[in-house]
Amino acid sequence: MKTKLHEKISQKRYLLVLDDVWNQNPQQWDHVRTLLMVGAIGSKLVVTTRKPRVASLMGDNFPINLKGLDENDSWRLFSKIAFKDGEEDVHTNITQIGKEIAKMCKGVPLIIKSLAMILRSKREPGQWLSIRNNKNLLSLGDENENVVGVLKLSYDNLPTHLRQCFTYCALFPKDYEIEKKLVVQLWIAQGYIQSSNDNNEQLEDIGDQYFEELLSRSLLEEVEDDFNDTLSCKMHDLIHDLAQSIVGSDILVLRSDVNNIPEEARHVSLFEERNPMIKALKGKSIRTFLCKYSYKNSTIVNSFFPSFMCLRALSFSGMGVEKVPKCLGRLSHFKILPNAITGLKNLQTLKLTRCWSLKRIPDNIEELINLRHLENNGCFDWTHMPHGIGKLTLLQSLPLFVVGNDIGRLRNHKIGSLSELKGLNQLRGGLCISNLQNVRDVELVSRGEILKGKQYLQSLRLEWKRLGQGGGDEGDKSVMEGLQPHQHLKDIFIEGYGGTEFPSWMMNDGLGSLLPYLIKIEISRCSRCKILPPFSQLPSLKSLKLDDMKEAVELKEGSLTTPLFPSLESLELSDMPKLKELWRMDLLAEEGPSFSHLSQLEIRNCHNLASLELHSSPCLSQLEIIDCPSFLSLELHSSPCLSQLKISYCHNLASLELHSSPYLSQLEVRYCHNLASLELHSSPCLSKLEIGNCHDLASLELHSSPCLSKLEIIYCHNLASLELHSSPSLSQLHIGSCPNLASFKVALLHSLETLSLFTVRYGVIWQIMSVSASLKSLYIESIDDMISLPKELLQHVSGLVTLQIRKCHNLASLELHSSPCLSKLEIIYCHNLASFNVASLPRLEELSLRGVRAEVLRQFMFVSASSSLESLSICEIDGMISLPEEPLQYVSTLETLYIVKCSGLATLLHWMGSLSSLTELIIYDCSELTSLPEEIYSLKKLQTFYFCDYPHLEERYNKETGKDRAKIAHIPHVRFNSDLDMYRKVWYDNSQSLELHSSPSLSRLTIHDCPNLASFNVASLPRLEELSLRGVRAEVLRQFMFVSASSSLKSLRIREIDGMISLPEQPLQYVSTLETLHIVKCSGLATSLHWMGSLSSLTELIIYDCSELTSLPEEIYSLKKLQTFYFCHYPHLEERYNKETGKDRAKIAHIPHVSFNSDAYLQWR
Structure with missing residues (x-):
């Protein structure tokens, strides 16, 4: 960790935030401070803490003290939770009490929410007064002492059945993300879930209700949400302190500072690191043991597991054990086990998640008659399901069902068929049925009874896996006929289906009534289907993705009496080369417009698609059309919410007209070779416009674009004129490979900071720079008619910080009189540059010269070798025999020096020892240099030294046997052979x-x-x-x-x-x-x-x-x-x-x- 941190921040400016720090050990902080000192000047460290002493250890005499909510905001938060809409005015008898309680909370949101939630269901003044008069709340000071005591009111007001569930969460470390499904299973294993009188209500459903109740009381914090279903949570640090204070030593989180195992410990977890105290668990009455750290030594595991006779929940998913101890079979109270031990009759949950190497589970799995959860996500090496798995009728979780083939039968395995799923009607969550190409009982499956009864199933994935892209037969359709899901299904994924038609239940015009709650559909690699089902009739469908449908030519619309896709938000179509048209988006049903909620539309690799017409798309915000070479036209009549539009590789698109897109912020058009016209009528929010490789585009006019910040136009070879009427926010402008651009009409560019021009006419530079006084960075490349860069232009941009000039082969003179702010200068492959006039560059920090004459280097040195120069890169300098010693040896600030491919350089660099700040020195492919400058031995700050392509020196300074290695032993990184990025390259530049x-x-x-x-x-x-x-x-x-x-x-x-x-x-x-x-x-x-x-x-x-x-x-x-x-x-x-x-x-x-x-x-x- 220390090494990685050092590498990450060394010599770099960084911002590091340490949140919620409690450690008050001065020695440890001194050590951390030393680690952080390797960064560059200007690095910042932000520490948040509740402890004033931590702030003082930071050496900060003026810490920023964050205040709580003020009195009005406190009451606003409190009343929002404690009262339903309008109730505040009705219950005036308790409103004043509530305001007093909110004020007493000292602006702490956690306390305000907790107390408000307690009182949400109480309307008697006496109940509110009992909270106001609580001694812990009365003793809450301005420094927030006794916060845990006040929060205990939330625990005291919990129903009895929730108290154990809440305190059990102390088993997880602070800031740990707790999976809802796991914690509910653990509650069930401990017997905390009370069954209801409703025989149809499962313990898991009740556990979910417990979980949501704890969330609503702010005792748990939601972390991840999916379709309004909370998947995981955390406990606030103070809430965790509360839970730990209640359970005492009953629950123990093994940390590095724990040196004693209390006799009362019943629930133990190890999440952070190896702890020698794990051996002391032997003989304890442990009911829960969770381990997330590696203990591959099976001796340690075997030493204490046999004594866990009261164990109800065990997870050693992080221990890395390779063999399960035999003693586990004797633990009769076991309910959670990460391996298949079929002798554990009371086993309820078997978690095999991500057991990637596991090939199968025992054939007698049917003996686990109480099994409720068989979690096998990620067990993709399974070859089949065991015969009899269909008898486990209590199963609620079975993420993966693998259909076996005849090879398993040849190996004497009892292979379960797909029909085993028929009786598992308690399954919920997600189910993936894989290897459907192996189905043998096609006739039995086709009767349609496999999935219809699974009303709790939310997600279904059907997979056929065949070698290659083709394959499939009509047996696939028969199998699909029998896999009609229950109408409550929310997601369906179909991959590799080999039939030429989809089953009748999918092609039914009444599909909307068969699957009324379906939200998401993904279909991929169904390469033989020609006609797609009437998905447009599904009333709840929000996301539809169709991919790699090689033969699909038609998208069935179904009934037109109702709107198409009334709920659809996201539509993705890709790799459908024969598709010629989409749904008729111009059709308006009697009950309203189609695609009324569509916000994201992506179309890729649909080579025959010719047009897209959107008459009304009120919610469309993102539109992408990629690699549709037959695409001719796009009409967006009304797209008031469109914010991003991207069109690429639509070679036949001739025109693009956006009528009304008031919120369009990003427009990208690339590789539309035939695009001759681009009209943006009104785009007041446009901030980013990128146009590339549109060879037929001859002119472009942008009217008022008040928000435009980036404009890029490249490889538009026929572009002759460009007009920018008003772009006050434009900060980045890139124009390249537009050789015919002659007319550039532009207003003042007050905000332009970055200008990049390559392969354009010299006049364009004049036109832009003359109206860009705020310019900070200028990049010029391949401007063949530029002979000079006169001082008049550079005087106008006196704040210029970065200047790069590349491959301007006719550039003969350069004047840098008025560049007081210039800190980075690069001149590359300007072979004819001979005359320049530079007074001084007082702030120059980085200088790079490549492919220029030697006299250019010498003259630059005398004006740039100031006290500010930090980096110097010299490459391919024609005619350079020696470096200019006189100025360079006095540059005490120089940190980086590169000398590359200077074949004429022969003089030894004896003066180099005066570069006292040098940290990185690279000398590469300078063939006339035959010895190492010994002066580098005295460079104490040197960290990196590469002297490459000198094999004779490698032997002399070899790390193991080199006789002079000791002289450079103080340099951490040394190399004498070619580095990965230092191949001998052949550069042709503009060669054709x-x-x-x-x-x-x-x-x-x-x-x-x-x-x-x-x-x-x-x-x-x-x-x-x-x-x-x-x-x-x-x-x-x-x-x-x-x-x-x-x-x-x-x-x-x-x-x-x-x-x-x-x-x-x-x-x-x-x-x-x-x-x-x-x-x-x-x-x-x-x-x-x-x-x-x-x-x-x-x-x-x-x-x-x-x-x-x-x-x-x-x-x-x-x-x-x-x-x-x-x-x-x-x-x-x-x-x-x-x-x-x-x-x-x-x-x-x-x-x-x-x-x-x-x-x-x-x-x-």
Whole structure:
């Protein structure tokens, strides 16, 4: 932890918040302070605490004391809870008492809510007076002493049956997220749930009511909610203190500071770390033991488990035990067990969640006649369900039912058929029926009695799993006919169904009455179905997602006497190449408009879809149309709530007109090559407009855009004129690859801070900079007709902080007279720059020069080597024999120095020892330098030193045997060979052609940032092992693949490929030698990577920031050699494959290193 923190914040500015701190140990705080001192100047630490001494330990003489609610706000909160609407005026006899109580709460919201909830059902003045006169409330001081005593009033007013349930929650540590389902099961195991007189009401239902009651009294706090159903909760720290004070030593949370096990302990939990006191549990009358920490030593487990003869609840899901102790079979009171021991007749809950390696459960599972919950989420290696499981008629939880095949019978297993589900009518929550292709009793299943009686089931998933994308037979339809669910179902997911038609119960025009409560539908990989059911008639449907429906041509509408999709909020259609039209959204039913609640609409990869017309979409806020090449027109007649519109790869879209979108805030149009007209009539809220690769767009006029903050227009080759009438909020402007842009009419840009221009005419720079006095950052690239950047322009932007000039090959002079604020300057590949006039740059902190003349470097040094320079990067300096020693040796502030690919540099850097602040030194590929400057031995602050591509020095300074290693032992990070990011690269920049006729031995090829490369002549590259392409055209990638996809290719890295919608499947799928595949920032890539399963040697797969890819290629499940898999910038997938709770995590459990967040990728880089 210390090492990770050091790496995370070292030399960086950070903001660290430590919330609710109690520790008052000065030595420990001194240690923490030392750890935090490695950050950069300006770092901040915010500590919240209830203890004044903690604030004093921070050295803060002026802490900010947060006050409670004032008297009016206290009463407002109190009355909102204690009175129903209008009751306050009716019960005037208790209102004044209530105000006094609210005032006595000293502004503490927790106390106000707790007392108000107690009095919510009491209307006698005496009942209110008893609270007001409570001694604990009267003694509550301004410093909030005795808060727990006041909160105890909530406990005292609890019904008797809730008190044990509340105090039992002290078993979980403070700030721990408690799963509702688990805590209810634990209450049942302890006998806390009282059965009702209603024989149909289950104990779990009653437990849910208990839970909701504790929530309403603010004794528990809601954490996660799903369709108004609370899934988990926490206890406030003070409420936890209250519960612990009541139970005393009856409940014990084993922490590091616990050194004694009370004799009275009955319920014990271990969540944080190993504790030697666990051995002292032997012989105790333990009724609950929960362990979330690893104890793989079975000897420890066996030593105390046999003495737990009173045990009712056990979880050792975190202990990592590999073998269940035999003694567990003798624990007759057991009710929660994480393994299958069929001899435990009283077992009620069997939790096997995420037992990824478990293949099956015992054949005699039917003997667990009292089993209520068989939780097998994530047990995806199961091959079948045991015969007789249908006899467990008390089962309420069975998340996964796996249909077995004949292989199990050959191994003498008793395999349960799908019809075993028929009698399990108490099932609730979710049920996934997997491997439906294995159903053998089709005739029995088709009678339709399997699911109809399951009235408590809320979510149903039906899965067919076949190799490849095709397959299926009419038996699938027969099976589906028999899987009609109960009308109370809320969610249904269908995947891999192989029938050509959906079953009759789904195609029925009365589907709305069959499934009136259905909220969510997802259907994917049903590639043979041509006609989709009349989902538009479902009255409660809120979310509909259809994916990979290759043959679907028609969306059935059903009856038109009622509105289509009266409740639908989200609609996603993807990979439906034959779909020609959507539901007729112009149809208005007698009872009101269709799609009246639609807020999110996404259409992807529907190649035959030609148009979309929305006459009235009053709630539509997000609209995306991606990769629909036949799409011709979009008409949005009235979309008052539309806030985000994204259209990409609709090559035939000729015009886009938005009539009335008053709340449109983000508009993105990319790769619509034929788009000639874009009209924005009135968009007062538009804040972000991005247009790219719209080659036919000739002009663009933006009327009043008061909120526009970012405008990006790139690769619009025919754009000739651009008008910005009024954009007072514009802060970022990016224009690139618009070579014909000649007219730019713009008003004053008072707020413009960032300007990026590449491949435009020089006149555009004049027109923009002359009206942008507030400019802070300026990026200029590939402006071929720019010969100079005159002082008149730079004087107008005197507040400029960052200036970058790249690849302006004709730039001859540069004047930086009036740049007093400039702190970062980069000049890259300006080979003709010879004259510039710079007086001084007093605030320059970062200077980077690459591909310029040596005299440019020398002159810059004399004006920039001030006391502020912190970072200097020198790369590919033509004709440089030595660094300018005179100014550099006096730059005591320099922290970072890079010298890269300066082939002429031969002079030793003897003066380098004077750089007393230097922390990072990298010298790479300077072939004339043959020795290490010994002066670095005296650089005591140096943390990183790379002297790369010098193998003879590696031997001399080798960590194990180098004779001079001791001289640099004080430097933590030292390297003498090429780093991952330091390949020998061939840079072609603006080259348009490349010939590699005779390169039979070429093994590594890197082509970066060559946007103009279009023609090359390559016969074959028989020994190519590593290929890296970045910033090139898609056709370049395709052609390279066909000549490099040989038996030798091991590494392929693809990044920022312009116009790439799909990877070239044909050659790639046959590259059996490929071990590494990186696909990074290819924003257009939208096609699923189904062929990836053939890359049998792949060990590392990284897909990062490819925004159009929305799903994980399931074919990676079969890549057995895969060791590293990063699929980053996809938070929705992170939830699905989460290590702890992800429903599909088991499918990638064989991959050691998996991450779905960006931090892991960046750290890996």
